[in-house]
Amino acid sequence: MTLTFPYRFAIVMYGEDGTNLGTVPAKRDWQWAEEWTRFYFQRRGQLALNGNGCASTLIPLWEHTLGEPYCRGYRVQIAQPEGRPVASDFPNTHFRDVAAAVASRYVEQKKLREGEFYSYMVVAHPAPPEAPKAGGLSVTNASPSVPARDASLATFLARAKPSGVIDIDDMPVFVSQQVLEEAAERTRAEEGTETGGVLIGTLWRDQAAAEIFAEITAQIPAEHTSGSNVKLTFTPQTWAAADAALQLRKRGEVFLGYWHSHPVREWCKGKTCTPEAQKTCRLAKDFFSADDEAVMRAAFPRAYSIAIVANDTAFTDLTFSMFGNREGITQPRGFYVLEEKTHGA
Amino acid sequence: MGNPETLLEIPLEISDVSGQKVFSVANAPTGNTVGELVHEMLGKMNLPRNDASGAPLTYQARLEREGRHLNASERIGDALERGDKLTLQPNIDAGMSY
Numbered sequence: 001m002t003l004t005f006p007y008r009f010a011i012v013m014y015g016e017d018g019t020n021l022g023t024v025p026a027k028r029d030w031q032w033a034e035e036w037t038r039f040y041f042q043r044r045g046q047l048a049l050n051g052n053g054c055a056s057t058l059i060p061l062w063e064h065t066l067g068e069p070y071c072r073g074y075r076v077q078i079a080q081p082e083g084r085p086v087a088s089d090f091p092n093t094h095f096r097d098v099a100a101a102v103a104s105r106y107v108e109q110k111k112l113r114e115g116e117f118y119s120y121m122v123v124a125h126p127a128p129p130e131a132p133k134a135g136g137l138s139v140t141n142a143s144p145s146v147p148a149r150d151a152s153l154a155t156f157l158a159r160a161k162p163s164g165v166i167d168i169d170d171m172p173v174f175v176s177q178q179v180l181e182e183a184a185e186r187t188r189a190e191e192g193t194e195t196g197g198v199l200i201g202t203l204w205r206d207q208a209a210a211e212i213f214a215e216i217t218a219q220i221p222a223e224h225t226s227g228s229n230v231k232l233t234f235t236p237q238t239w240a241a242a243d244a245a246l247q248l249r250k251r252g253e254v255f256l257g258y259w260h261s262h263p264v265r266e267w268c269k270g271k272t273c274t275p276e277a278q279k280t281c282r283l284a285k286d287f288f289s290a291d292d293e294a295v296m297r298a299a300f301p302r303a304y305s306i307a308i309v310a311n312d313t314a315f316t317d318l319t320f321s322m323f324g325n326r327e328g329i330t331q332p333r334g335f336y337v338l339e340e341k342t343h344g345a
Numbered sequence: 346m347g348n349p350e351t352l353l354e355i356p357l358e359i360s361d362v363s364g365q366k367v368f369s370v371a372n373a374p375t376g377n378t379v380g381e382l383v384h385e386m387l388g389k390m391n392l393p394r395n396d397a398s399g400a401p402l403t404y405q406a407r408l409e410r411e412g413r414h415l416n417a418s419e420r421i422g423d424a425l426e427r428g429d430k431l432t433l434q435p436n437i438d439a440g441m442s443y
Binding site: 052121138237299302 | 436
């Protein structure tokens with residue numbers, strides 16, 4: 001995929017009293033939004049599964065009242081060799097993290113007081129023409145098609161129970177009960193220390209339903225890692241071992257993401273949290289840190305990839321949270337637990 | 346196939362951990378190091394260079410043909426052959442720092 005930027009985005013920061021504090025280039029990772037857009041239309045059969053090389057462009061959506069250069073959001077548009085381009089629109093809230101980082105710097109620079117309310121607007125200006133670069137690597141995108149095989153979504157739904165909140169915009173994900181049991185067992189065995197594994201499985205396509213869905217068939221325990229109560233390090237050897245295990249299975253499975261544990265009971269011990277506080281703590285469930293997301297971006301960037309977190313708390317049985325790319329943002333999401341083995345048909 | 350010692354550039358195939366991002370490089374300079382190749386390919390492949398805190402990420406290139414991770418200092422012309430497949434594998438943390 002080649003994402004081009006005919007415009008450069010920036011954040012205009014305002015203090016509590018509306019004072020313009022300055023304009024800062026909005027540097028963020030646009031890939032998540034681009035991946036979401038591409039896969040969204042591939043799921044619906046409106047973009048070819050081998051369309052991973054189609055050129056995409058990021059353009060501003062102008063604010064209705066103020067007009068250019070003020071933005072109300074941005075659009076990712078993907079060209080198709082034959083057919084109309086497809087596009088998704090994204091709101092200015094996607095720049096919230098950028099604005100928060102700028103606000104932190106402004107507090108250090110005394111442009112903002114600690115705790116002071118701030119607001120921001122997004123602007124965009126045409127990018128300066130780039131001079132053609134001499135030399136460098138000549139690279140072409142040779143990414144494979146989305147590896148989806150044909151199957152009936154209804155067949156899977158009939159043998160699965162929902163877990164969490166199912167959003168119709170999410171690609172359905174089915175996880176075998178055995179995968180969850182293995183993850184739970186490993187989490188308990190490593191009590192107090194983060195552990196994890198790589199998720200593998202199959203992507204299925206139900207053309208009649210205009211949907212692609214995932215079946216997580218196995219988890220490969222992450223080896224050659226180092227873990228503590230707040231960190232799990234995946235090394236190059238971890239990925240190599242997982243790949244070797246995947247190849248040995250010879251079942252045509254692909255990497256679909258990873259799982260790791262959050263030893264929340266251990267975190268709570270360190271902070272001497274009361275049971276009541278633990279039950280409402282945001283870390284106890286559906287918490288996915290910036291580090292956790294960084295693993296997704298570095299190892300599992302496709303929009304069909306997911307992450308599972310095993311939440312080991314002191315006040316309830318072990319629970320599982322799933323996270324995935326929804327509308328260009330990593331968000332908690334629901335999934336289905338397969339009660340028995342289901343493959344295809 | 347020409348004498349590897351006289352080839353100035355060789356074609357390679359580079360993928361990410363998932364295997365779903367694959368890029369063909371037509372002209373990897375044999376005089377460059379693996380580290381230089383990795384550095385440039387991270388940008389081409391849109392792979393993150395830094396972790397959540399801004400610290401640089403380390404990627405190792407795994408050579409499929411030999412089943413080993415290459416050292417960043419190895420010369421492309423010494424370690425690689427035409428058409429070799431590499432996987433860029435990061436050293437990366439899940440979790441959070443207090």
